[in-house]
Amino acid sequence: MHIPNGLLDPKIATGSAFAAAAVLGYCIAKVKQALVAAVPEAVLAGIGNVTATVKGGIGKAAENHFVKMGAIGALIFAGQMFNFPVAEGTSGHLLGGIIAAVALGPFSGAIVIAAVLFVQSIFFADGGIMVLGANILNMAIIGSFACYYIYYNIYNAMKNKYGFYLSVGLAAFSSVLIASIACSLEIAWSGTVNLGIVLPAMASVHAVIGISEALITIMALEILRSLKFDLEGEIK
């Protein structure tokens, strides 16, 4: 679902870039806040003098968290390489927004997906550089950050193991479908093609891809859990 250069007009490309940047900035601020908030615990534990603990605490918590972000980013990048056939002459691939959001929390999740999209755009011309903002908006902000709250709300209403599978599966399915709808709107509003043509076509093919996304997401999170990867976005 990586939009290439040329499909969006400058207004839509710029507008979506500003929207993506604003939310991404918010996510970065939240991650920073969470890492700093991890410190008082260490201070209360009474290790060393307060100043040293505060500084060391930020460093260690941040380092661990960033290594995890890198590992999940690598996993999702590899997963996105794997196109699978969904219909005659059409393929789909993982987007990974919900894997990232449940593994790392919604704020870090969006940052990681944005980083994956950036590398794909710069190094592989997969997704145009001029429309990177729109791709980040669709797949990182909507597909990871926003759709995390589908998981969050459904899981909180059920709070059991089936609730986990159902909420993660629905969030993953919706992340692909809603991202494809956003993508259709951006392309149609740019005057490239009629909304009435592009929207049903995009939504129907991505509903199929979304089912795979749901299954892969559940499987990936189960594998991470079995490797004792601490899922930071998981509701305990």
Added chain:
Amino acid sequence: MNKKTVWYVILISIIVAILASYFASASPDGLEKVAETFGFIEDANGTFGFFSDYTLFTGIIGLLIIFATFKGIGLLITKASQK
């Protein structure tokens, strides 16, 4: 969570990249297919990328770039906070 976990995740990523380089479908993805069907694929213009396509080699380089970038940021913050 121990350090091994992270390396397992990287290992799995590399395995997925290897499998993808052999078995990934070459068909256009959902958006490309829709763009082809309704004739607006011609509006797309190619951009410059350092690598031409995902191969086993470039794929692994790509995933390592992502991992190294985040690990690097983590190390920088640790270093800065220990001063």
